[in-house]
Amino acid sequence: MGDFFKIFRAALIGCLVILAVPASQSAAGLSNKQVKVVYHLSEGIDQAASALHKIRNHLDVDPNAKITVVAVDYGVDFLLEGAKDKNNNPFDATVQTLVSRGVDFRVCNNTLIGRNIDRHKVIPEAKIIPAGMPEIARLEAEGYGYIKP
Structure with missing residues (x-):
């Protein structure tokens, strides 16, 4: 046995x-x-400042992550010429740094029209897309995770 x-x-x-x-x-x-995520920004300058900090941290941990930021409503404000955070720091330098790390910034054209914002005021690092919410849905269908900071 x-x-x-x-x-x-x-x-x-x-x-x-x-x-x-x-x-x-x-x-x-x-x-x-490769991790792919879409950050959805819609709430203005404070949310954008927090999100950019989180995106930097995200890339520090996973430099190969594919990150797309889709800005709608008041979330577009940080991507306009001259935009500054509550400490008077300009956003454009941070955006440029993140673009150099592979982050893609997209601005909702429907928001620009609805808020009567001249499309030429959008900083060159951001791409204007027809509509933000369908873009988020399309990215999710392509396997992107959704983050709303």
Whole structure:
């Protein structure tokens, strides 16, 4: 009976090893996948300042992350010429730095029209898109995670 348990134990350990290998390979495969996220900004300067800080931190931890910022409503304000945070720091330098790290900034044209903002006041680093919410939905359909800071 002692031999039976030794053989059973060896077989059980073998099965566990076989089952563990695909699981570890699967987990390793997920860690190699590029993370794609869309940050949705709609609430103005304070939210934008906080979001830009979070995006910098995000890229510090995962420099290969693909980050797209979609700005609608009052979320477009930080992407306008001369925009400054509550400490009077201009946003454009931070945006330029993040663009150099691969972040994509998009501004809702419907918002510009609805708020009567001249499209030429949008800083050059930001791309004007037809509508923000459909853009967010499209990105999510492409596998982007959604973050509203």
